Amino acid sequence: MSDEREPNDRPDDFSEEDLRRLGSWKAPVPPADFAARVMSRDRAQASSGARRPATSQPPLSRDERERRGRRRAAAAAVLGAAALSGGGGFIAWQAAAAATASAAGGMGVYLAALAFGGILLVAALVGGHDHDHHAGHHQAGAHSHDAGHTSHVALVLPFLSLRFWIFGLAFFGLTGAVLLGFRLTSPLLAAALATAVGLGFGYTAAWLFQTLASQTVGQMAPDGGHVGREGKLLLPVARGQRGMVRVTAGGAVTDLLAESDDDRPMPAGTTVLIVAMREAVAIVERSPTPSSPTSGDQT
Amino acid sequence: MITEKRTRSGVSPDEQGELDDLTVARARAGDEAARAALVDRYQRRLYALVARMMVSRRELIDDLAQESFVKVLRALPHFDPMGPARLSSWILTVATRTCLDALKAKRPAVESIPEALASASNPEQETAERQMERRVQEAMSRLPEEMRAVVILRAYHDLDYDEIAAALGLELGTVKSRLGRARVALRQALGETP
Numbered sequence: 333m334s335d336e337r338e339p340n341d342r343p344d345d346f347s348e349e350d351l352r353r354l355g356s357w358k359a360p361v362p363p364a365d366f367a368a369r370v371m372s373r374d375r376a377q378a379s380s381g382a383r384r385p386a387t388s389q390p391p392l393s394r395d396e397r398e399r400r401g402r403r404r405a406a407a408a409a410v411l412g413a414a415a416l417s418g419g420g421g422f423i424a425w426q427a428a429a430a431a432t433a434s435a436a437g438g439m440g441v442y443l444a445a446l447a448f449g450g451i452l453l454v455a456a457l458v459g460g461h462d463h464d465h466h467a468g469h470h471q472a473g474a475h476s477h478d479a480g481h482t483s484h485v486a487l488v489l490p491f492l493s494l495r496f497w498i499f500g501l502a503f504f505g506l507t508g509a510v511l512l513g514f515r516l517t518s519p520l521l522a523a524a525l526a527t528a529v530g531l532g533f534g535y536t537a538a539w540l541f542q543t544l545a546s547q548t549v550g551q552m553a554p555d556g557g558h559v560g561r562e563g564k565l566l567l568p569v570a571r572g573q574r575g576m577v578r579v580t581a582g583g584a585v586t587d588l589l590a591e592s593d594d595d596r597p598m599p600a601g602t603t604v605l606i607v608a609m610r611e612a613v614a615i616v617e618r619s620p621t622p623s624s625p626t627s628g629d630q631t
Numbered sequence: 632m633i634t635e636k637r638t639r640s641g642v643s644p645d646e647q648g649e650l651d652d653l654t655v656a657r658a659r660a661g662d663e664a665a666r667a668a669l670v671d672r673y674q675r676r677l678y679a680l681v682a683r684m685m686v687s688r689r690e691l692i693d694d695l696a697q698e699s700f701v702k703v704l705r706a707l708p709h710f711d712p713m714g715p716a717r718l719s720s721w722i723l724t725v726a727t728r729t730c731l732d733a734l735k736a737k738r739p740a741v742e743s744i745p746e747a748l749a750s751a752s753n754p755e756q757e758t759a760e761r762q763m764e765r766r767v768q769e770a771m772s773r774l775p776e777e778m779r780a781v782v783i784l785r786a787y788h789d790l791d792y793d794e795i796a797a798a799l800g801l802e803l804g805t806v807k808s809r810l811g812r813a814r815v816a817l818r819q820a821l822g823e824t825p
Contacts, residue, residue, distance in 0.1 A: 346786055346814060353821050354786045356763040357771070359679030362696065366678065367670045370700040374666075377701060560701065562694065580694050584736070 369562065369605075369619065376607050377560035404492060412491035415500065415534075419527035426523035438519050439512050442526065446505025452498045490538035500534025558588065558606045562619055565590065565604055569616060570597035577604060577614055588614040649718055659708050666707070670700055673719060676788065677703075677726045683783050684730035687772045695733055699726035716797065723788055724798035727780050734776045763821070770820035774813055781809045782817070 346354070363369075426438055490496050508526030511517045517525065561579050569575035569592045577590040588606075591613050592598060604616035650658075650672050657665035674696075681696040682689075703725050710721055771779055780799060784790040790798065796806045 345810065350814060350817065351786060353763060354767055354782075354817070356760050357683070357767040358764060359787070360682040360692070362674050362678035363693070366693075366696070367667065367674050370670050370674070370697050370704075371663075371667055373697050374701050374704050562697070580691060 372605060372619075373560040373562070375560075376605065405488060408488040408490070408492035411496075412488050415491060415496070415531060419504075419531055423520070423523045423527055426519050430518065430520045438523060439509065442505045442508035442512060444505070445501040445530075446509055449498050449500070449502030449505060453502045456498070490535050490542060493538035493542065495541055496534040496538035498534075499537040500530040502530075503533040504530025558586070558614060559609060561606050563588070563590075563604055563606060563614070563616070565598055565600050565602045565616075568597060568599045569602075569604075571595055573597070574613070575600075577606070577616055579606065579614075588612070590614045590616045592616050594618060652712060655712055655718060658704075659710065659712075661708075666704055669707075670704075673722050674700070676719060677722055680723055680726050680783060680788060681730055683771065683787060684727065684776075684780060685733070686768055688734070691733060695729055696726070699729045702729060716794070719788075720790055720794045720798065723784065723790065727784065727798055731776055731780060766821055767817075770817050773820070774816060778809045778813045778816075781806055782813045785810060 422441065429438070504526045507529040508522050511522035511525060512519060516522075558579055563577040563579035565575055566578050566587060567575035567590075569577075569590050571592065571594065575590045575598075577588050579586045579588060589612060590604070591610070592604075592615065594617060596618070598604060598616070598618060603619040605619045606614045607617050608615040650669055654665045654668050658669045677699055678692075678696045681699060682692050685692050685695060699722075703722050706725065710716075710718065712718070716724070771782065774782065777799065781795055781801075784795045784798060785792075792803055792806050792810075795801070796803045799806070801809075
């Protein structure tokens, strides 16, 4: 409240007496290092944001997500039908060959499938490259966005996966080649078993990867929004000694495991700045000085 | 309104004015020194607003004040110096909304004034003004959050009705009616002054 205040020319406004009373409330002044801590937090969050990959694609509308989901499901159903009919056709071919006692090229088919699927499979395992990135990404997205989709849609989605075809062909070829090459079964039974094993392994592998991918969608952001925030150590932290930090953000209190690369041990109660997140562990540094709101003059 | 003058708060008038245009432009361009100058210039006002808004949630004051400034710094390139809002009003708007979001996100069952903030450390030195300060805090803490924001922006930060309406996304009439109701509530709470 101030004596220098302009005359109150608004009847619905506070009167001089109102303001005198309200003015008795002295506002806390920021701690001496407040500005430094703001800048430090801003820098930490900015550097964290710079490392975070930018999202170039705008979020899809609900209608568009549903349209894309329907298209994916239809394509998956067609591919699934193709896989099943291909397996059935191969078995029928082998059956016809056995009936006419003609030399069918079953082994050639098995070896070709094994070579094609096996090479891609080995390349994926050794190179660590995600051959199914495109399909798998969308499927994971489908799980995230279209949670309301019926289960039968989810059942056909693995057929859309490149992994289904890689694993399916590899194991189809391997099974058929072994059974036929070592003359363990008749060509007809080998064809049936190879088809079943190929379909089974391919579907299982695609479903497994798809399920794992969908579970990663919806996890917390890499830094959980904690980078740049200050917290108080509940348990001491030293180099090689993991502790715990309590962070208050937006009204929520979160306790995080904490590590530090600082050589100086930090006892419990130390005010720290979270400079990075390594998975679920906060990497902390000693804050410039501990903070404490202080009461001071009126502002 | 309750202005911030050196004679009462120890803050020089220069500290309370708007940052000069050149520094604002440099800050918007990302100049670190200019951004630090901006924080330094407005920290007292922002901190005071956050502290008053969060009167019953003292443990959040420091974090929310920092968070508000970080938001300000991030959004600074989008601030239009030629627009209708003063930089100080815009900063206080960001801080007010940050506080309201926090209060809505986690509302305590019963709001109470922390003792450390509410009373003097030495009861013997507690004056009538101290008692009034405590009563004002309690009265303000009992106001609905949106109404408290209107009062704080008007009484402590001298924002005009239009600026308050813009800051809180309210109609001008709503601002006036809230101020009117707040004034009545505060007078009832503080009426029996010694």
